[in-house]
Amino acid sequence: xxxxxALGSGAVIRMVAGREIRTRVASKGFIWITVAFVxxxxxxxxxxxxxxxxxxxxxxxVTQDVAGTAALVESTGTGVGVQVQTQEVPDRAAGxxxxxxxxxxxxxxxxxxxxxVVVEQSLPDPLAxxxxxxxxxxxxxxxxxxxxxxxxxxxxxxxAAAPQVTALEPEPQRDGGQVVAGxxxxxxxxxxxxxxxxxxxxxxxxEKTSRVVELLLATVRxxxxxxxxxxxxxxxxxxxxxxxxxxxxxxALGFGxxxxxxxxxxxxxxxxxxxxxVGFAMFALVLAALAALVSxxxxxxxVTGPVIALMIVPYIIGISIAPYDPENSxxxxxxxxxxxxxxxxxxxxxxxxAAPWEVALSLGLSLAVIPVLVWLAGRVYSNAVLHxxxxxxxxxxxxxx
Amino acid sequence: MTALEIDALDKTYGTVRALRDMTxxxxxxxxxxxxxxxxAGKSTTMRIVLGVLAQDSGDVRWDGRPIDADxxxxxxxxPEERGLYPRMxxxxxxxxxxxxxxxxxxxxxxxxxxxxxxxxxAERRGDEVLKLSLGNxxxxxxxxxLVHEPDILVLDEPxxxxxxxxxxxMSAVLRDQAxxxxxxxxxxxxxxxxxxLSDRVGIVRAGSMxxxxxxxxLRRTEHRRWSVQGxxxxxxxxxxxxxxxxxxxxxxTVVEEDATAAADVDQAVLHAALAAAPVREFxxxxxxxxxxxxxxxxxxxxxxxxxxxxxxxxxGAA
Numbered sequence: 001x002x003x004x005x006a007l008g009s010g011a012v013i014r015m016v017a018g019r020e021i022r023t024r025v026a027s028k029g030f031i032w033i034t035v036a037f038v039x040x041x042x043x044x045x046x047x048x049x050x051x052x053x054x055x056x057x058x059x060x061x062v063t064q065d066v067a068g069t070a071a072l073v074e075s076t077g078t079g080v081g082v083q084v085q086t087q088e089v090p091d092r093a094a095g096x097x098x099x100x101x102x103x104x105x106x107x108x109x110x111x112x113x114x115x116x117v118v119v120e121q122s123l124p125d126p127l128a129x130x131x132x133x134x135x136x137x138x139x140x141x142x143x144x145x146x147x148x149x150x151x152x153x154x155x156x157x158x159x160a161a162a163p164q165v166t167a168l169e170p171e172p173q174r175d176g177g178q179v180v181a182g183x184x185x186x187x188x189x190x191x192x193x194x195x196x197x198x199x200x201x202x203x204x205x206x207e208k209t210s211r212v213v214e215l216l217l218a219t220v221r222x223x224x225x226x227x228x229x230x231x232x233x234x235x236x237x238x239x240x241x242x243x244x245x246x247x248x249x250x251x252a253l254g255f256g257x258x259x260x261x262x263x264x265x266x267x268x269x270x271x272x273x274x275x276x277x278v279g280f281a282m283f284a285l286v287l288a289a290l291a292a293l294v295s296x297x298x299x300x301x302x303v304t305g306p307v308i309a310l311m312i313v314p315y316i317i318g319i320s321i322a323p324y325d326p327e328n329s330x331x332x333x334x335x336x337x338x339x340x341x342x343x344x345x346x347x348x349x350x351x352x353x354a355a356p357w358e359v360a361l362s363l364g365l366s367l368a369v370i371p372v373l374v375w376l377a378g379r380v381y382s383n384a385v386l387h388x389x390x391x392x393x394x395x396x397x398x399x400x401x
Numbered sequence: 402m403t404a405l406e407i408d409a410l411d412k413t414y415g416t417v418r419a420l421r422d423m424t425x426x427x428x429x430x431x432x433x434x435x436x437x438x439x440x441a442g443k444s445t446t447m448r449i450v451l452g453v454l455a456q457d458s459g460d461v462r463w464d465g466r467p468i469d470a471d472x473x474x475x476x477x478x479x480p481e482e483r484g485l486y487p488r489m490x491x492x493x494x495x496x497x498x499x500x501x502x503x504x505x506x507x508x509x510x511x512x513x514x515x516x517x518x519x520x521x522x523a524e525r526r527g528d529e530v531l532k533l534s535l536g537n538x539x540x541x542x543x544x545x546x547l548v549h550e551p552d553i554l555v556l557d558e559p560x561x562x563x564x565x566x567x568x569x570x571m572s573a574v575l576r577d578q579a580x581x582x583x584x585x586x587x588x589x590x591x592x593x594x595x596x597x598l599s600d601r602v603g604i605v606r607a608g609s610m611x612x613x614x615x616x617x618x619l620r621r622t623e624h625r626r627w628s629v630q631g632x633x634x635x636x637x638x639x640x641x642x643x644x645x646x647x648x649x650x651x652x653x654t655v656v657e658e659d660a661t662a663a664a665d666v667d668q669a670v671l672h673a674a675l676a677a678a679p680v681r682e683f684x685x686x687x688x689x690x691x692x693x694x695x696x697x698x699x700x701x702x703x704x705x706x707x708x709x710x711x712x713x714x715x716x717g718a719a
Contacts, residue, residue: 212486218476219473386454
């Protein structure tokens with residue numbers, strides 16, 4: 001015979017997956033979407049760095065004449081809950097140059113007889129509170145000196161004075177970086193799963209519409225074809241997500257925008273990839289089976305609609321509630337439910353509100369569903385994929401043979 | 402002798418019986434023409450051979466053993482509904498299909514190059530299939546059936562949509578394949594082509610094989626007929642022993658031998674005609690495949706039990 005050899009299932013699946021990977025990675029759609037996301041993520045990091053984090057540090061310059069007030073400005077800032085960083089400039093002109101370039105937010109030029117502050121346009125709100133308090137302290141200090149007291153000591157005691165607050169239900173420790181990461185992870189996973197899932201459905205229908213499936217199934221078993229397609233598209237989706245998440249984590253670390261956050265970037269990035277793989281396995285199998293029921297691209301929506309809804313609901317709940325209220329009972333429950341978990345659990349993990357046993361349980365539940373889906377999807381796909389023409393009923397595809 | 406045997410296949414779709422006791426065989430090195438009207442069961446039979454459809458009962462055997470996945474991988478198949486990846490380049494597509502059938506990368510590439518060359522689509526290797534003309538897509542489809550160097554060819558309507566040059570190329574390919582010892586089954590509605598190309602022909606009606614055999618064998622009628630052109634009317638044959646006049650139109654007369662006729666009755670016929678007038682044409686009348694086909698497929702369904710032998714006899718007597 002002509003040099004042909006018998007092929008094992010592994011070899012066949014590798015070939016089918018290889019075709020999917022080659023055609024999709026080379027496609028314009030893949031390249032542009034990936035490049036666009038990487039650029040957006042990197043630019044986003046850059047913008048965050050340039051504008052400073054929302055609860056960012058205020059920069060105040062102090063002229064040499066009044067250099068002594070620098071410490072007082074910082075401690076006053078701490079007193080009113082604003083982080084202030086000071087720097088000394090030789091004279092007013094140098095300070096004004098820094099103001100114009102945006103390197104500092106305010107310039108202190110005099111403290112007596114009155115506190116005098118120069119700004120570029122207006123005094124930022126946090127600094128208004130700082131300087132308002134500072135002006136009062138300075139006035140108070142003058143009065144204390146006149147009364148023969150030590151203004152510095154009074155000032156120290158004043159700034160240390162704070163009410164003792166007891167919370168009945170203390171909020172978990174979260175910071176802005178974690179909230180932002182939670183939202184980004186939620187959105188990225190949704191887009192990645194939606195996109196890859198749709199590719200699977202379209203790929204299955206493409207083979208039916210073009211009738212190439214008949215040629216393929218004359219030499220390949222249906223389950224091998226489905227497995228190769230799901231694995232190939234999954235690998236492409238994972239590659240895309242690795243690039244985007246890598247760019248996000250890289251720019252977050254590289255630009256140092258998360259220096260003040262307790263977010264564990266590496267772990268969140270890794271877990272989002274894990275959840276993509278788990279979520280993709282579930283949705284791809286379901287979508288491949290359902291797509292095999294129809295023969296035309298226009299009909300995909302009619303069978304995949306319910307699955308898309310199954311993705312949208314946990315996604316909306318995940319990104320609209322979880323980042324702000326991670327202990328919400330709906331959020332907690334959904335983070336365990338297979339199909340919903342890949343959208344919700346990674347957000348909870350980014351917020352650091354999921355205990356390791358919760359993550360393990362959620363992952364275990366989702367993984368347990370996959371073998372059942374493999375069996376169901378294989379059956380539906382095999383029975384439906386060669387039926388051209390009309391739509392095959394799900395019931396018939398499950399029952400026949 | 403190795404042969405592809407289709408043995409008593411039955412298939413029912415819902416209430417429609419697509420195949421009933423479909424039986425025939427295709428021997429190695431033979432071109433088998435498969436004809437029948439639309440919906441008669443040709444494609445269903447071929448799809449069952451390829452395993453993309455499961456029969457209700459009956460067997461498909463190759464070399465005496467039931468056909469399995471490994472044997473099916475050695476079949477070159479051209480489905481009735483053409484199918485290729487529209488957005489995949491011709492060369493990539495053919496190499497992929499060859500490799501799925503078990504060729505290694507190097508052999509697959511060499512085979513792709515050879516077949517695109519043979520089928521005249523070498524310069525289109527880098528084009529996506531959907532950018533090709535229908536005729537060229539058809540050539541790629543044939544290349545897809547041949548690229549893994551199959552041992553058996555099953556081609557459903559390989560000639561439909563081809564221009565005359567492509568028909569010649571395709572015919573030559575089928576002859577080469579048969580000459581290399583491979584069984585070739587193809588279906589077609591172009592009966593002259595089937596007649597010219599096939600070693601044997603099967604005529605299928607309503608899911609059963611109703612006539613099968615070599616072209617000459619099928620065309621042989623029980624009683625010989627001759628067409629004589631020359632004498633102005635049929636009076637010269639009226640009293641001739643052993644024959645009767647079947648038809649007479651102008652100077653053309655058709656006579657048929659009867660059961661008592663001697664083997665050399667044709668000579669007697671010719672002499673009688675020459676005695677009457679100069680003969681311009683004298684020929685043995687044999688039905689063309691088209692006529693056979695028309696007879697068979699329009700025959701009363703009720704009178705037919707589906708047995709090929711009976712059908713042949715019935716037609717011969719008609």
